[in-house]
Amino acid sequence: MIFMQRNEILEQINTIFIDILDNEDLVILENTTANDVDEWDSLTHIQLVVAVERHFKIRFSSKEIQSWTNVGKMVDSIFSKL
Amino acid sequence: MKDFSQLKKNIKKDFSKLNTIKIAVLGDTATQFLTIALRGLGFDYGYNFDIWEADYNQIERQVFDLNSDLHVFKPDFVIVFKSSHKLLGKYNKTNPEQYLSFGSNELKALENIYTFLFEKLNTKVIFYNFNEIDDAVFGSFSNKIESSFLFQLRKLNYELMTISSKYQNLFLCDLSSIQNSVGKANVFQPSVYVNSDMVLSIDVLPKVATKTLDIISAIYGKFRKCIILDLDNTIWGGTIGDDGIENIQIGNLGIGKAFTEFQYWIKKLINRGVIVAVCSKNTKSIAIEPFEKHPDMVLQLKDIAVFVANWENKVDNIKYIQSVLNIGFDTMVFLDDNPFERNMVREMLPDICVPELPDDPAEYLEFLYQSNLFETASFSAVDLQRTALYQVEAQRATFQDCFTNEDDFLKSLNMVSIVSSFNKFNVPRIAQLSQRSNQFNLRTVRYTETDILQLISSKSHFTITFTLEDKFGDNGLVCVIILKKENADVLFIDTWLMSCRVLKRGMENFVLNSIAQIANENGFSTLKGQYLPTLKNEMVKDHYLHLGFRESNEFWNLNVKNYQNRLNYITYKQ
Numbered sequence: 343m344i345f346m347q348r349n350e351i352l353e354q355i356n357t358i359f360i361d362i363l364d365n366e367d368l369v370i371l372e373n374t375t376a377n378d379v380d381e382w383d384s385l386t387h388i389q390l391v392v393a394v395e396r397h398f399k400i401r402f403s404s405k406e407i408q409s410w411t412n413v414g415k416m417v418d419s420i421f422s423k424l
Numbered sequence: 425m426k427d428f429s430q431l432k433k434n435i436k437k438d439f440s441k442l443n444t445i446k447i448a449v450l451g452d453t454a455t456q457f458l459t460i461a462l463r464g465l466g467f468d469y470g471y472n473f474d475i476w477e478a479d480y481n482q483i484e485r486q487v488f489d490l491n492s493d494l495h496v497f498k499p500d501f502v503i504v505f506k507s508s509h510k511l512l513g514k515y516n517k518t519n520p521e522q523y524l525s526f527g528s529n530e531l532k533a534l535e536n537i538y539t540f541l542f543e544k545l546n547t548k549v550i551f552y553n554f555n556e557i558d559d560a561v562f563g564s565f566s567n568k569i570e571s572s573f574l575f576q577l578r579k580l581n582y583e584l585m586t587i588s589s590k591y592q593n594l595f596l597c598d599l600s601s602i603q604n605s606v607g608k609a610n611v612f613q614p615s616v617y618v619n620s621d622m623v624l625s626i627d628v629l630p631k632v633a634t635k636t637l638d639i640i641s642a643i644y645g646k647f648r649k650c651i652i653l654d655l656d657n658t659i660w661g662g663t664i665g666d667d668g669i670e671n672i673q674i675g676n677l678g679i680g681k682a683f684t685e686f687q688y689w690i691k692k693l694i695n696r697g698v699i700v701a702v703c704s705k706n707t708k709s710i711a712i713e714p715f716e717k718h719p720d721m722v723l724q725l726k727d728i729a730v731f732v733a734n735w736e737n738k739v740d741n742i743k744y745i746q747s748v749l750n751i752g753f754d755t756m757v758f759l760d761d762n763p764f765e766r767n768m769v770r771e772m773l774p775d776i777c778v779p780e781l782p783d784d785p786a787e788y789l790e791f792l793y794q795s796n797l798f799e800t801a802s803f804s805a806v807d808l809q810r811t812a813l814y815q816v817e818a819q820r821a822t823f824q825d826c827f828t829n830e831d832d833f834l835k836s837l838n839m840v841s842i843v844s845s846f847n848k849f850n851v852p853r854i855a856q857l858s859q860r861s862n863q864f865n866l867r868t869v870r871y872t873e874t875d876i877l878q879l880i881s882s883k884s885h886f887t888i889t890f891t892l893e894d895k896f897g898d899n900g901l902v903c904v905i906i907l908k909k910e911n912a913d914v915l916f917i918d919t920w921l922m923s924c925r926v927l928k929r930g931m932e933n934f935v936l937n938s939i940a941q942i943a944n945e946n947g948f949s950t951l952k953g954q955y956l957p958t959l960k961n962e963m964v965k966d967h968y969l970h971l972g973f974r975e976s977n978e979f980w981n982l983n984v985k986n987y988q989n990r991l992n993y994i995t996y997k998q
Binding site: 361362364384385388389391392393401402403404407408 | 428429432433436456457613614615616618619620622625626627
């Protein structure tokens with residue numbers, strides 16, 4: 343996982359989003375925000391965070407969790423930890 | 425165990441055919457995920473939980489305001505989840521001079537919640553106990569400091585157990601034991617807590633939901649009563665048939681310690697009323713030998729209700745065990761080290777619980793502890809008596825196997841019966857049988873205690889009760905007869921009901937002999953009976969036909985002038 347590219351990270355996050363949000367057709371991009379996705383509310387956000395943490399075997403700080411304004415920022419956080 | 429996101433997906437399934445139970449969830453932290461986990465897991469347990477969730481941190485307002493949504497909702501259960509974190513927060517704000525009474529004040533508050541809910545809503549209440557937080561202000565020394573948070577928290581948990589043993593409708597869900605088994609780091613995720621005010625991690629939610637559901641379904645009568653054990657490599661190490669009694673591993677031999685401790689666990693289950701049966705592929709005489717002769721065996725033959733050892737397949741043997749004990753397959757657990765046997769039983773008898781025992785016997789106990797197979801909602805002396813009855817019934821059935829001739833079997837039971845009229849001592853039992861007997865009940869006329877007291881003094885009735893005792897035990901009062909004088913010649917059998925425990929013992933013949941005797945002594949020439957069909961009493965449809973009565977106009981008549989006593993092996997006892 344060491345040389346993972348941003349687009350690979352995005353792809354894997356997408357799979358996680360599909361599973362947690364239970365929406366097979368969901369396509370997320372770096373500029374996707376919670377407002378763009380119906381099922382993505384503050385509670386499912388917690389579920390997403392925990393699932394992403396488990397998948398990449400990383401931990402986010404509580405500050406990071408609050409700071410993401412879009413998917414790209416989340417990718418930034420993941421990228422910096424791999 | 426399903427994870428949280430699988431439980432969440434359950435929510436979209438069709439709950440319409442499931443039993444609805446109304447549950448209120450009140451918490452002092454965010455409980456949305458807990459609610460989702462409970463409803464989702466409810467589907468797998470066969471329940472449609474209609475859950476009303478209180479707004480955040482509204483426990484007291486909802487409970488003590490009689491006009492609140494909670495009181496309007498009228499739940500069957502109220503789950504109150506006060507968290508250790510909020511408890512600590514409260515402690516932090518407490519004046520240090522009040523630390524010593526902190527735990528008892530919290531207990532009082534919880535007790536008030538329970539008693540108010542029970543009185544006003546007649547509901548069952550589940551409290552989660554407090555998973556430990558050590559605030560490390562004193563280190564281990566806090567164990568010596570009564571005012572420390574850890575001391576007060578543990579005291580509160582202890583006192584909660586004390587009050588819940590006092591209140592029948594208060595149940596504790598042991599969150600603390602979940603934390604002990606998975607560790608605090610897995611129960612509590614600080615970043616999630618800070619962002620969402622949820623104190624239970626996503627990973628632990630299914631475990632908490634399971635522990636809660638186990639309580640609820642036990643209260644609704646779903647609990648396990650019986651454990652069926654394999655022998656070789658399940659309760660001892662090695663194969664008794666190959667290794668011989670000296671070489672099986674139990675006690676100090678080899679990994680015998682694991683099996684000894686396992687047997688002590690089984691023994692404790694027996695002591696609390698769980699029935700144990702053995703189902704082993706072995707020659708019976710060889711399989712029994714360790715129970716009789718091995719000095720390190722904890723389990724003894726008297727602990728085993730039904731002992732089946734033969735070379736037939738286990739599915740048939742378990743069906744036999746089920747028929748002897750006459751309890752549902754869904755109340756049974758089957759423990760066997762052999763995956764083949766487990767799969768076969770699981771496939772053919774899907775209602776039986778078949779835990780996937782670990783390969784290494786050293787792990788059996790820890791695995792079984794985690795599985796929580798024997799959750800229960802009651803424990804009383806009655807349970808132990810019921811077990812004794814099952815065991816007696818099983819002994820009888822096992823014993824019957826030795827007789828090819830039923831008469832020989834019945835003779836060998838040494839049955840005796842006390843025959844008496846109704847009296848003030850047996851009124852409650854007669855009323856109970858009259859209210860509850862559905863199957864062996866010819867007319868299903870229900871009598872209350874008051875009715876029965878009137879019958880005792882009636883000049884136009886004869887009343888008879890029968891007990892039945894045999895070499896295995898006393899069944900108590902099992903048959904009730906009420907005879908009504910119809911005219912100078914005819915005696916009408918108004919009530920004939922019997923406990924189904926004593927079927928096929930010749931009791932019907934014995935009872936008819938007694939009735940005929942009363943008829944003759946009092947100058948009646950005819951006995952008249954009637955069968956009134958209900959949904960449940962088909963088993964006695966031909967009762968009077970079998971006893972030699974003749975049908976006429978929907979009644980059954982028997983001339984008793986030259987009555988010949990019918991064959992049975994029961995004797996009168998004074």
